[in-house]
Amino acid sequence: MSRYNSFDTYIPSYEEDDLMDEDEKHKFNNLFTTCATFSPIKPNREEAQSQYVRAEEFSVDASFDSEGLNISSITGASAFTVTNLSGNRSTGEEEFVSYNDMSDLSFEFDVKLSNDINVNYKEASPSDGDLSHSMTETIEPIPLAEIKKGQVDLIFLESPRSSRRYDTNIVHPPPAIVSTLKSNQAHLFTPIQKNHQENGRFVTPSPFSQGYYSHSQYQYHHFSNSSPRIQHQKQQPNKITSCNCSKSKCLKLYCSCFSGSLLCSSRCSCNDCHNNEETPQRSYERQRAITAIQAMNPNAFSEKVKNGKHTTGCSCSKEICLRKYCDCFKFGVTCGPLCNCSKEKCKNFQGSEELREKTAKMTKNKRKYLKKYSTLDSNAAPSFRSYSPYSYYYSPYSGYQKNA
DNA sequence: GAGTTTGAAACT
């Protein structure tokens, strides 16, 4: 087991000035009930020496009532300042805080959410040079009824930034829904070790400490099928793509690798690629990008075609939906009710003569292509990209089939 | 390979 994710939250710490008006405060409070997101940081005992954790990161415990329907408590802890069990302290003057022994990590700051929500945190070493700074906030109670029965909406939320404490040049994704957990996933958060109080603070056992989860349990339970990372792991070996991104750093959906939950590879010709896991920070950055996009659209990394139908449909206005500009055609399905394409122009439908001709043409080109290259040394086979765009034949129901 | 077209993604 080399890597696994933690389930972390970003509990916002903030100062009064950061929340400008009552609306914002109300919004803030509502989001606060359920803020949580995945962290890309995957420390285990073996890797802990070199791991970095973003400041303000929180781990989450949430226990559920007997029906497993409601959150009865969430306890999170800021990693802005942390102490390990040996009493050594790391402070978050920098964006990343390094730990020597992640497995013994415990947190200085804790947040308890229940019917009454009290946020007590103590900030050590703010960036203005103060060596210690204490603050206690009490947030208006949030009724548990706001947490929908049977599901928990997870919110990615970053606090408004205080220029005093944070680098305002860092761009943070806006708060938004990350994902929805069904009640049958409640066990994801059931702590094996109980939280406890220590010196008047709520202490959350580190999810990485021994006995909390076995690695296999942890990984299994923390990655749903919707996790891009798991999709990456489960990807079919022949799922090949490459990109030529020049500006997106391969961390936006513009990038075909990234959007397909794939890491960029040597096949790519991208510029300043960040879609890799070469360092913990890079891995973290990639996961943050994934999380931010999922926050906007939870299905962003889902399969584009399900049951022979494009999940969102296309919006072609200039096309007749028979070229790969059309998302439906690209993925080998006919257009349908979800599409916004021109009903007059669209020729990508079952029984379309134009579609039949196009399919025949592509198949013909494919045969021609195969004939050409079958006469060559197989070792001289061209790269994947040179197959494009006719390396497949088109089937409206099973998509582009790569001729064997 | 350079230039154009296209619609999704991102942004405002």
Added chain:
DNA sequence: CAGTTTCAAACTC
């Protein structure tokens, strides 16, 4: 949420 811009792929020459 609608209008606009950006982006990288698809396509043409």
